[in-house]
Amino acid sequence: MKRNYEYIVLGLGGLGSGAAYWLSRRAGSEVLGIEQFELGHVRGESEDHSRIIRLSYHTPAYVELAKLAYDAWATLERESGDQVVLRTGGLDFAKPDSLIALDTYRYAMRACNVPFEDLDADEIMRRWPQFTLTHEIQGLFQEQSGIAMAARANAAHRKMAIAQGATLLDHTPVINIATKGDEVIVETRDGRYRCRKLIIAAGPWSNKALGFLGMELPLEITREQVTYFASPDAAAFAPDRFPVWIWMDDPCFYGFPVFGEAGPKAAQDAGGKPVTADTRNFEPDPDNLRGVEEFLARYIPGALGPIIYTKTCLYTLTPDRDFVIDHVPGHENVVVAIGAGHAFKFASQIGRLLSELALDGDTAVDLEPFSLDRPILKMKNPPKSYMV
Numbered sequence: 001m002k003r004n005y006e007y008i009v010l011g012l013g014g015l016g017s018g019a020a021y022w023l024s025r026r027a028g029s030e031v032l033g034i035e036q037f038e039l040g041h042v043r044g045e046s047e048d049h050s051r052i053i054r055l056s057y058h059t060p061a062y063v064e065l066a067k068l069a070y071d072a073w074a075t076l077e078r079e080s081g082d083q084v085v086l087r088t089g090g091l092d093f094a095k096p097d098s099l100i101a102l103d104t105y106r107y108a109m110r111a112c113n114v115p116f117e118d119l120d121a122d123e124i125m126r127r128w129p130q131f132t133l134t135h136e137i138q139g140l141f142q143e144q145s146g147i148a149m150a151a152r153a154n155a156a157h158r159k160m161a162i163a164q165g166a167t168l169l170d171h172t173p174v175i176n177i178a179t180k181g182d183e184v185i186v187e188t189r190d191g192r193y194r195c196r197k198l199i200i201a202a203g204p205w206s207n208k209a210l211g212f213l214g215m216e217l218p219l220e221i222t223r224e225q226v227t228y229f230a231s232p233d234a235a236a237f238a239p240d241r242f243p244v245w246i247w248m249d250d251p252c253f254y255g256f257p258v259f260g261e262a263g264p265k266a267a268q269d270a271g272g273k274p275v276t277a278d279t280r281n282f283e284p285d286p287d288n289l290r291g292v293e294e295f296l297a298r299y300i301p302g303a304l305g306p307i308i309y310t311k312t313c314l315y316t317l318t319p320d321r322d323f324v325i326d327h328v329p330g331h332e333n334v335v336v337a338i339g340a341g342h343a344f345k346f347a348s349q350i351g352r353l354l355s356e357l358a359l360d361g362d363t364a365v366d367l368e369p370f371s372l373d374r375p376i377l378k379m380k381n382p383p384k385s386y387m388v
C-alpha cells in the first residue's frame, strides 16, 4: 500500500473535498485525502441540501473572492457534469437602524462593479408577495445569489478527485502530525503516511489538528440548526418564485426557497450555543426554533407550516468571523483553512487556493485578511463580532 504522497488533505468536508479536487487536477495520484468518519457524514459543517451563495458581502475582498467562487464552481460543474449552483437571486433586507449596515454591502459591491438593486418595502412585496414588511424596511437584491448545493457539491468534488487519481480514505482519524525537515508525517490508527505538503481542513476539529503542531486558536464552536417547514403554499416558495434571503440584524435570520425537501428552509445565523465537536448532541434547540418561527410569522408568514425536520450543524467561528487560509507558522509545509461559519459558498475556491499554496507555495489572491498572523487570533479571550 502506498504510504508516501506529495500531498495529503486532512478532513474531507466542504473545504477538504474542494482541496482534494483542485490538488488532484494537477497532482493526480500524488494526492491522499483522509477523513475520520464516513464520506458525507453529518457531524461537521458541510452536509445539507443547500447553502447560500452570494456576491453580496461586506468587504471588497470577500466580494472578489465570491466572484472567484462562482468561477471555481463552474469549473467543477463543467468537469463533473453535475450542477452544484442554482441562481435564485438574493435579498438582503433590514430596518434603517439594523446592526448589519446595508451601506457596507452597497459600498463593497460598488467597489467591485457588482450590480444590485435597492428596493423599498413596497417594491419587495410587489415582486415577492410572500414578504409582509413594514414601510421603513429596505432591501438589496443581487440577481446572482442563490443556492450552493452543498451535499451534491461535496460529492462532485470527491468523485472528481478520485477520477483524477486521488486516494480518499474514510473512517481514518488522524491521531498525530509531525514535521521533520521537508517531510510531514501524518499518523493514523492504520499507520503512518508521509507527504511533502499537508492541508488541514478539519472544521470544528481544527484546534485538535493544529494542537498536534503546538498551535491553538481562539475558536468558538457553536451548534447551529436549520428547519424545513411544510408551507401550505410550497409552490409560492419555488426557486423561480422566491429568492434566498438574509435579515441583516442581530439576531440575523436567513432562508431558502424550496430545495431538496418539500418546503422552504429558514434559520438563525450564529444563534447557537457553544459546544465541542465531540460532545455536541443532535437535538434541536426549541428556543432557537421559536425565534425563527416568530421571525417568519412576522415577515414571511406563508413559509410557516408543520416542521418537516430541524437539522443541527456546527460553526467554527473565528472571533472576527474572517477565514483562516494560511501556512502554519513554524511548519511552512502545512497549510490550514477555517471557514468561520460562512465558507461553503467558497468551498471550491478555498480548495483551489489551498491547492495553490501547497503546489506553488503562493497564490495570486491576497490572503492577508485570512492570515494566522492577525492580532485577534493571538488573544486568549478576544472580543467577538460575529454579525458582519
Ligand SMILES: Cc1cc2nc3c(=O)[nH]c(=O)nc-3n(C[C@H](O)[C@H](O)[C@H](O)COP(=O)(O)OP(=O)(O)OC[C@H]3O[C@@H](n4cnc5c(N)ncnc54)[C@H](O)[C@@H]3O)c2cc1C
Residues within 6 Å of the ligand: 010, 011, 012, 013, 014, 015, 016, 034, 035, 036, 037, 043, 044, 045, 046, 047, 050, 051, 052, 053, 172, 173, 174, 175, 201, 202, 203, 204, 205, 206, 209, 224, 225, 226, 267, 312, 313, 314, 315, 337, 338, 339, 340, 341, 342, 343, 344, 345, 346
Ligand atoms: C447550519 C449552517 C448553515 C450554514 N450556512 C451557510 C451558508 O448559507 N453559506 C455559506 O457559505 N456557508 C454556510 N455555512 C458554513 C459552511 O457550511 C462551513 O463554513 C463549511 O461547510 C466548513 O467546511 P469545513 O470543510 O471547514 O468543515 P467540515 O465540513 O466540518 O469538514 C471538516 C472535516 O474534517 C474531518 N476531520 C477533522 N479532524 C480530523 C482528523 N483528525 N482526522 C480525519 N478527519 C478529520 C471531519 O470529520 C470533517 O469531515 C453554514 C454552516 C452551518 C452549520
